[in-house]
Amino acid sequence: xxxxxxxxxxxxxxxxxxxxxxxxxxxxxxxxxxxxxxxxxxxxxxxxxxxxxxxxxxxxxxxxxxxxxxxxxxxxxxxxxxxxxxxxxxxxxxxxxxxxxxxxxxxxxxxxxxxxxxxxxxxxxxxxxxxxxxxxxxxxxxxxxxxxxxxxxxxxxxxxxxxxxxxxxxxxxxxxxxxxxxxxxxxxxxxxxxxxxxxxxxxxxxxxxxxxxxxxxxxxxxxxxxxxxxxxxxxxxxxxxxxx
Amino acid sequence: xxxxxxxxxxxxxxxxxxxxxxxxxxxxxxxxxxxxxxxxxxxxxxxxxxxxxxxxxxxxxxxxxxxxxxxxxxxxxxxxxxxxxxxxxxxxxxxxxxxxxxxxxxxxxxxxxxxxxxxxxxxxxxxxxxxxxxxxxxxxxxxxxxxxxxxxxxxxxxxxxxxxxxxxxxxxxxxxxxxxxxxxxxxxxxxxxxxxxxxxxxxxxxxxxxxxxxxxxxxxxxxxxxxxxxxxxxxxxxxxxxxx
Numbered sequence: 048x049x050x051x052x053x054x055x056x057x058x059x060x061x062x063x064x065x066x067x068x069x070x071x072x073x074x075x076x077x078x079x080x081x082x083x084x085x086x087x088x089x090x091x092x093x094x095x096x097x098x099x100x101x102x103x104x105x106x107x108x109x110x111x112x113x114x115x116x117x118x119x120x121x122x123x124x125x126x127x128x129x130x131x132x133x134x135x136x137x138x139x140x141x142x143x144x145x146x147x148x149x150x151x152x153x154x155x156x157x158x159x160x161x162x163x164x165x166x167x168x169x170x171x172x173x174x175x176x177x178x179x180x181x182x183x184x185x186x187x188x189x190x191x192x193x194x195x196x197x198x199x200x201x202x203x204x205x206x207x208x209x210x211x212x213x214x215x216x217x218x219x220x221x222x223x224x225x226x227x228x229x230x231x232x233x234x235x236x237x238x239x240x241x242x243x244x245x246x247x248x249x250x251x252x253x254x255x256x257x258x259x260x261x262x263x264x265x266x267x268x269x270x271x272x273x274x275x276x277x278x279x280x281x282x283x284x285x286x287x288x289x290x291x
Numbered sequence: 292x293x294x295x296x297x298x299x300x301x302x303x304x305x306x307x308x309x310x311x312x313x314x315x316x317x318x319x320x321x322x323x324x325x326x327x328x329x330x331x332x333x334x335x336x337x338x339x340x341x342x343x344x345x346x347x348x349x350x351x352x353x354x355x356x357x358x359x360x361x362x363x364x365x366x367x368x369x370x371x372x373x374x375x376x377x378x379x380x381x382x383x384x385x386x387x388x389x390x391x392x393x394x395x396x397x398x399x400x401x402x403x404x405x406x407x408x409x410x411x412x413x414x415x416x417x418x419x420x421x422x423x424x425x426x427x428x429x430x431x432x433x434x435x436x437x438x439x440x441x442x443x444x445x446x447x448x449x450x451x452x453x454x455x456x457x458x459x460x461x462x463x464x465x466x467x468x469x470x471x472x473x474x475x476x477x478x479x480x481x482x483x484x485x486x487x488x489x490x491x492x493x494x495x496x497x498x499x500x501x502x503x504x505x506x507x508x509x510x511x512x513x514x515x516x517x518x519x520x521x522x523x524x525x526x527x528x529x530x531x532x533x534x535x
Contacts, residue, residue, distance in 0.1 A: 186512045266534035268430045274395050278525035290510035
């Protein structure tokens with residue numbers, strides 16, 4: 048292996064471990080051999096969200112199939128903090144962007160919600176799951192967030208797990224100086240980003256009545272939903288997450 | 292004016308003040324009357340980066356021209372903190388995104404630089420200036436950042452103004468816990484985001500030798516340049532900027 052490095056990083060849905068053989072899906076084989084032009088003996092970095100990152104060697108090349116064998120672990124399994132991102136889907140390109148960015152910034156679950164003023168009712172779970180996996184492959188994470196189906200905000204809040212803090216980024220606070228000063232030792236968190244039309248008065252009231260909610264402002268300018276998501280994740284990670 | 296609100300927010304390059312007439316450019320007239328279908332007596336919110344935001348009334352409608360008259364000031368002039376964003380252009384969509392996001396997050400100047408491993412040498416200043424103005428119109432700012440032409444990083448660093456702090460987001464620190472702990476009363480700042488290929492060893496050395504540089508990590512995952520820009524701006528604004 049001297050001098051050789053894995054040129055491709057790939058998420059797989061298979062066990063990884065010493066000497067473990069990894070059969071490739073049709074799509075993965077097409078990507079590795081058709082698109083990236085890998086050959087036998089080339090190295091690939093694999094992760095599955097459980098076993099860390101493994102360097103694996105190509106042992107069998109086919110048009111729609113192939114086999115890799117794990118050589119050695121190249122990074123331990125790490126998980127992002129137990130943080131969820133809850134957001135109202137926006138236009139397709141900006142929703143894609145939010146999923147990609149949340150993966151890079153480090154979240155465990157992404158939960159799209161329908162709100163009173165949600166800009167879009169379309170959210171394709173499988174497509175977005177693939178998008179999150181691609182972002183994880185790119186950013187060196189050994190874990191990709193789980194993408195949940197679209198659900199009504201009031202149902203999610205009604206079933207809210209006890210003890211999970213909710214950081215509510217309230218665009219109605221733009222221009223005020225409210226910041227989340229309440230240092231907390233909570234281990235479970237979620238960040239809620241509203242739709243571009245804002246929350247309705249009764250949604251805002253339900254949120255403010257929740258026991259574990261904290262409200263924050265994201266500065267004096269009105270941020271688009273995708274900007275707000277990245278900004279809130281950066282603040283959270285630097286205050287309470289794995290950027291400390 | 293009772294009950295009427297400005298439906299459109301527009302940046303203009305004209306004086307704004309009580310009773311001031313504002314002649315529209317060809318493009319602005321087309322946008323207001325052709326696209327947004329405004330008519331005489333409709334209200335528009337105007338800003339020029341100097342005189343705050345003014346509510347103005349349409350007094351003359353033409354195909355390629357028109358006149359508004361300022362009615363009253365609706366917001367005072369505010370400037371974002373004296374912060375520059377210095378970044379290496381990436382693919383077009385992501386460069387557009389960086390300019391849009393930097394405007395929303397609040398910067399005074401945007402300075403694209405060519406580095407050893409810059410991914411793109413194309414940067415269209417006029418197009419990006421228009422893009423920043425559009426973002427300012429959207430986000431309620433009364434100021435749009437100035438977009439500078441592409442210049443070599445070493446020239447910018449060679450002429451670096453004394454006393455302006457440079458926050459250097461070093462992707463080589465990903466996975467370490469370096470954070471900018473040095474609380475500072477500096478009033479002038481810049482944030483530097485590297486190209487996706489990273490900085491070269493000699494670029495990194497020049498940067499580290501600058502008197503006013505501070506280095507920071509943006510967490511354990513590798514962020515794309517556009518994600519890094521928004522994340523760094525959020526951290527800066529919440530620590531030293533106008534989100535405090």
